[in-house]
Amino acid sequence: MTTPSASRRPRRALLRATLVPAGLAASLVLVPLPVASAATAAGPTEPGSLRIHDIQGGTRISPQAGKTVTGVPGIVTGVRTYGSKGFWIQDPNPDADPATSEGVFVFTGGAPTVKVGDSVLVSGKVTEYYPNFGGGSQSLTEISSPAVTVLSSGNPLPASVVVDTRNIPGTYTPQTPAGATTIEGLALNPEKYTLDFYESLEGMLVEVKDVRVIQATDKYNELWVAADKQDQKSKRGGVLYESYAEPNVGRLMVQQLAPVAQQPFPVANVGDVLTGTTSGPLDYNQFGGYTLVAGTLGALQDNHLQREVTAPATDRELTIATYNVENLAPGNPDGKFAELAQAVVTNLRSPDVLALEEIQDNNGAKNDGTVDASQTVAKFIAAIKAAGGPAYEWRSIDPENGKDGGEPGGNIRQVFLFNPQRVSFTDVPGGNATTAVDVAGTGAATALTASPGRIAPADEAWANSRKPLVGQFSFRGKKVFVIANHFNSKGGDQGIDSRFQEPTRSSEVQRIKQATVEQAFVAKLLAADKEAKVVSLGDFNDYQFSPALATLTKDGVLRDLVNELPEKEQYSYVYQGNSQVLDHILVSPEVGYAKYDVVHINSEFAQQASDHDPQVVRIKP
Incomplete structure (x- = not known):
């Protein structure tokens, strides 16, 4: 998560x-x-x-x-x-x-x-x-x-307030005034600020009409809709989160008053439409802020959203992908393994190198000191082969027990899968949970002191967080350095609808430290060999416009490929109705040719194998 x-x-x-x-x-x-x-x-x-x-x-x-x-x-x-x-x-x-x-x-x-x-x-x-x-x-x-x-009894109800583009203000929130700690004491200005507008309707009957679904139905029977049609639309029907100043004013969570046992909740994907009128009291909750609790639900119109399949690679293109498989453990249902594996084979077209995030140890969340994940990886590799994929080999480093965050007892870590028929892994002994990888040699002789290795695992930047896993690969005789990442989560951050404005993003501090450490490692690698081909990828838990990504790309050591996509395709995750970027693939300057794709197969769908969309890049080293 x-x-x-x-x-x-x-x-x-x-x-x-x-x-x-x-x-x-x-x-x-x-x-x-x-x-x-x-x-x-x-x-x-x-x-x-x-x-x-x-x-x-x-x-x-x-x-x-x-x-x-x-x-x-x-x-x-x-x-x-x-x-x-x-x-x-x-x-x-x-x-x-x-x-x-x-x-x-x-x-x-x-x-x-x-x-x-x-x-x-x-x-x-x-x-x-x-x-x-x-x-x-x-x-x-x-x-x-x-x-x-x-x-x-039997009295007519007050008329619902229609919430739409005509009355939702374009400015999301007032700022906390000087000398105050929150916006709570400010007089509401519902004609100027979105949050004030919703607050002025708290507890009242409201309605939306013919609204597009912008976040799929979740397991708690909730979905999100776009009440304002002017919010920046993604290519496939969501709304894009493009900056901290633009959280999209028309996002509303929809629940229903009737228990699901009495009235099934619609199972909707992004881009579907609730036609007609959806109405009910306007509530507020910790998971979605202002929420329309529907007594009347519009009829679901299926937009027939399809899962994407990435473009095929040529024989001379090296394909490198990243996929957060959401706490994968041997005890998960076989169906989850099969679904994830089918995505690797069909939607990602069996990439040559696949960096996985959130691989748990052999007994999952059981907290008994187990750190080995060989059974988890073996089961996933077998599922990929059963789905028609290659016989992947793998490399990883077991973390210290309880030191990398994630679900307690799970010991999540990053893992490299690679197709030995297409690419080889350069094994350099010495890598373990606590030993820092370094750079040896110069020019064409530049190499890692450990492969696989972990970047500065003892640095405070990685406290209770996953350490970057770096490996040295060879494709058609050309050396490629790959870094698999999973930066610390956004847990503890104040929400965009917070009573504190601007909200504090406390988790951002650690990600900036992590980006600083990794940027320095990549800079050292490029100082040894300015032509080094480096691909850094994974779940960075932050946006393309964030300080952490600005730190990681400082001095041009890496470029973030998501910025090279058409604007309406820049997202890999959906949260509180915002289609946003959390996963990235970055490359060093000498990786000039890079065909990059976010493969939308999860984040927009009610049925998900993971909450993240995978990504893949095709390069020519």
């Missing part, structure tokens, strides 16, 4: 972070979750003085946070009986202020007893729930521990 991780279900842990004013200050407290519905408590009999828009207020934090409110009137617009149980209410009589939402979530903790269309009075405590407080998430205004009175 390469993106920030968290426990996905249930959405709420046993303790909830809530913001409660204490005088003029605000303090973070932990409130135990209710374990049963509070809707059976004696409910209010008369409307109180406050309406929902008074509770929501004109900023991200309720002016009533921490206070008990009584007799708040509203129409029930949605009921959720799984996960975070509760219901939404909305005032059918809005005020004139576009910044104040007319909807709010009532958190019951147990199965709600109300129905959509009920007119209710709600009393309870106003809280600000942070789905991921430490990760910088915004908050969700709620009424918790409620007492509810149903006044009548």
